[in-house]
Amino acid sequence: MWDFLQTYGGRLAEGTLVTAAQFALATAVALVAALAAGLGRLSAHWPVRAAATTYVEIFRGTSLLVQLYWIFYVLPLFGISLPKLTAGFLSVGLNVGAYGAEIVRGSILSVQRGQWEAAYALSMSPWKRMRRIILPQALVLMLPPWGNLLIELLKGTALVALIGVADLMFVAKQINGSTFLSAEAFGTALVIYYLLARVLITPAMRRLERSMARRLGRA
Amino acid sequence: MTFDWKWDFVWEIAPRLAAATLNTLLAAGSGYAIALVLGLALALGQRTRWPALTFILRETLEFIRSTPLVLQIFFIFYVGPQVGITLSPWVAGMMAIGLHYSAYLAEVYRAGIVAVPKGQWEACRALNMTTRDTYARIVLPQAVPQAIPGMGNYLVGIFKDTPMLSVIGVTELMQTANAIGSETYRFLEPYTLVGVIFLALSLPTAGLVRLLERVLRRKLGM
Numbered sequence: 001m002w003d004f005l006q007t008y009g010g011r012l013a014e015g016t017l018v019t020a021a022q023f024a025l026a027t028a029v030a031l032v033a034a035l036a037a038g039l040g041r042l043s044a045h046w047p048v049r050a051a052a053t054t055y056v057e058i059f060r061g062t063s064l065l066v067q068l069y070w071i072f073y074v075l076p077l078f079g080i081s082l083p084k085l086t087a088g089f090l091s092v093g094l095n096v097g098a099y100g101a102e103i104v105r106g107s108i109l110s111v112q113r114g115q116w117e118a119a120y121a122l123s124m125s126p127w128k129r130m131r132r133i134i135l136p137q138a139l140v141l142m143l144p145p146w147g148n149l150l151i152e153l154l155k156g157t158a159l160v161a162l163i164g165v166a167d168l169m170f171v172a173k174q175i176n177g178s179t180f181l182s183a184e185a186f187g188t189a190l191v192i193y194y195l196l197a198r199v200l201i202t203p204a205m206r207r208l209e210r211s212m213a214r215r216l217g218r219a
Numbered sequence: 220m221t222f223d224w225k226w227d228f229v230w231e232i233a234p235r236l237a238a239a240t241l242n243t244l245l246a247a248g249s250g251y252a253i254a255l256v257l258g259l260a261l262a263l264g265q266r267t268r269w270p271a272l273t274f275i276l277r278e279t280l281e282f283i284r285s286t287p288l289v290l291q292i293f294f295i296f297y298v299g300p301q302v303g304i305t306l307s308p309w310v311a312g313m314m315a316i317g318l319h320y321s322a323y324l325a326e327v328y329r330a331g332i333v334a335v336p337k338g339q340w341e342a343c344r345a346l347n348m349t350t351r352d353t354y355a356r357i358v359l360p361q362a363v364p365q366a367i368p369g370m371g372n373y374l375v376g377i378f379k380d381t382p383m384l385s386v387i388g389v390t391e392l393m394q395t396a397n398a399i400g401s402e403t404y405r406f407l408e409p410y411t412l413v414g415v416i417f418l419a420l421s422l423p424t425a426g427l428v429r430l431l432e433r434v435l436r437r438k439l440g441m
Binding site: 058060066073074077151154155157161169172173180182186187 | 284418421
């Protein structure tokens with residue numbers, strides 16, 4: 001095991017960096033998509049609602065792998081050729097964003113009615129009401145489910161290896177292919193994914209939850 | 220190659236995709252069956268008298284839930300033969316999916332069991348029921364209906380995760396679409412059809428689960 005890590009540790013570390021980059025970029029895509037679609041589903045204009053609902057249902061109704069292959073192999077036929085790195089984080093981000101949209105929508109709807117009415121009574125514009133009153137409170141509500149969703153997102157990034165992105169999963173597969181040290185290669189990768197989830201993502205989200213609650217005077 | 224949708228080609232590959240759809244459903248169904256049984260065992264295993272067992276199970280499930288399914292599929296498929304268990308892609312795939320989702324279902328069962336009112340346990344105690352009878356006749360019949368919506372959501376989840384089985388060569392939808400693509404150099408129709416088939420199956424199922432949830436809530440007076 002020690003020999004294995006000495007020989008392949010470097011490559012696994014490189015793969016982990018690619019996974020981390022895919023994770024960060026996919027998270028950015030997911031946040032933007034979730035916010036846009038979540039607000040879109042609550043819009044007063046039906047075309048906006050319809051567009052947001054279509055996006056959410058299509059991306060939640062099909063598999064991430066199908067979306068990834070479609071974006072990477074079929075979109076070029078429509079004249080949109082994406083490099084595999086971009087296709088990777090874009091698919092993962094859009095997929096998770098569709099689930100995130102439901103979290104955004106749900107948490108906005110669960111901000112207490114009195115808050116909406118108070119903003120209305122102060123004759124705030126809808127945009128100002130959303131930005132200053134509703135969203136900050138909704139944000140506190142949506143952070144815990146987002147923590148779980150980000151773990152799902154990290155797991156989702158493992159699929160980008162299948163279109164050739166040299167992430168952690170890809171490196172593990174390569175090492176397995178050339179050495180047949182399957183238990184070591186896949187086992188190490190599993191442990192790294194676990195550590196990324198439990199040592200980085202979960203504690204970071206907990207801290208964010210606490211600091212957000214404090215800023216709203218609720219801690 | 221530019222965008223031109225060919226209906227002839229669609230009809231040509233439709234039978235193969237239909238057969239693959241059956242395989243996908245079979246894979247989802249058997250994976251789910253494993254997950255339902257194993258998940259219950261894992262949930263009950265966390266409620267024994269031995270805190271060490273509870274701790275080990277909880278950490279193991281946490282590990283399974285936080286790591287990618289596709290990697291677990293590879294692990295089981297490639298490491299199995301090295302310890303003397305050669306598994307066919309189907310068996311390895313079903314085991315991986317079953318194990319992965321049992322970790323989620325254990326949590327669903329656990330929540331259902333915890334939601335059974337304390338008085339029910341006390342009544343069993345007062346009637347001198349054995350632990351086995353308490354679970355089999357009183358607790359689980361009340362816990363499982365509570366857990367059904369969660370169980371339904373994971374059925375849809377398993378269904379959508381079956382394309383990952385294509386990585387070890389299970390001939391489900393994704394694998395078939397890949398094969399068609401590499402034989403004919405046409406990816407537009409097979410991949411799009413796979414997406415449409417998934418939508419056509421998972422949207423109604425998700426709708427049914429929501430309906431079932433509403434009916435159950437009413438029946439259980441929640």
